[in-house]
Amino acid sequence: SDEPAVTLDAFLDSQTNATAVRLEAGDDARALLPYLDRIALVEVSFPSFRDGRGYSAARVLREAGYTAELRAQGDVLVDQMPLMKRCGFDSFAPQAEIDPATLEAALTRYENVYQKAADGRVPVWALRHG
Numbered sequence: 001s002d003e004p005a006v007t008l009d010a011f012l013d014s015q016t017n018a019t020a021v022r023l024e025a026g027d028d029a030r031a032l033l034p035y036l037d038r039i040a041l042v043e044v045s046f047p048s049f050r051d052g053r054g055y056s057a058a059r060v061l062r063e064a065g066y067t068a069e070l071r072a073q074g075d076v077l078v079d080q081m082p083l084m085k086r087c088g089f090d091s092f093a094p095q096a097e098i099d100p101a102t103l104e105a106a107l108t109r110y111e112n113v114y115q116k117a118a119d120g121r122v123p124v125w126a127l128r129h130g
Helices: 008-012 029-038 053-063 077-088 100-108 126-127
Strands: 018-021 041-045 068-075 091-094
Touching: 008 029, 018 100, 029 053, 041 053, 053 077, 068 100, 068 126, 077 091, 077 100
Parallel strands: 018 041, 041 068, 068 091
Antiparallel strands: none
8 A cells, every 4th residue: 555554543533534544552453443344554653672562453453354454664673573474464664674585584484383373374283283
């Protein structure tokens, strides 16, 4: 989506026809649940790599059935991207440039996963004990 994302407050204002929304770290993603069918992009702000609230927002949206673009924006580090993908993020807008080879290595490092997550991958224990 090339449309600039509007704030949650602006989106919830009934006058808007925006299809891109930006969630700041303190925003409650559940406020978007009635509108998921008309949103093309949710951009989730990560003001600091230590702030994990964006992971929860991603899971809330994906578990509620949101299927469009979910973008992690801000202080996004390459070693966090595999977990972000597991929580449902499918695009990234990091503040600092990330080397493509380093990113590929991070995303393909582990063949198996150990917990269920929003990405639907089957945990290794379930594969083992089918």
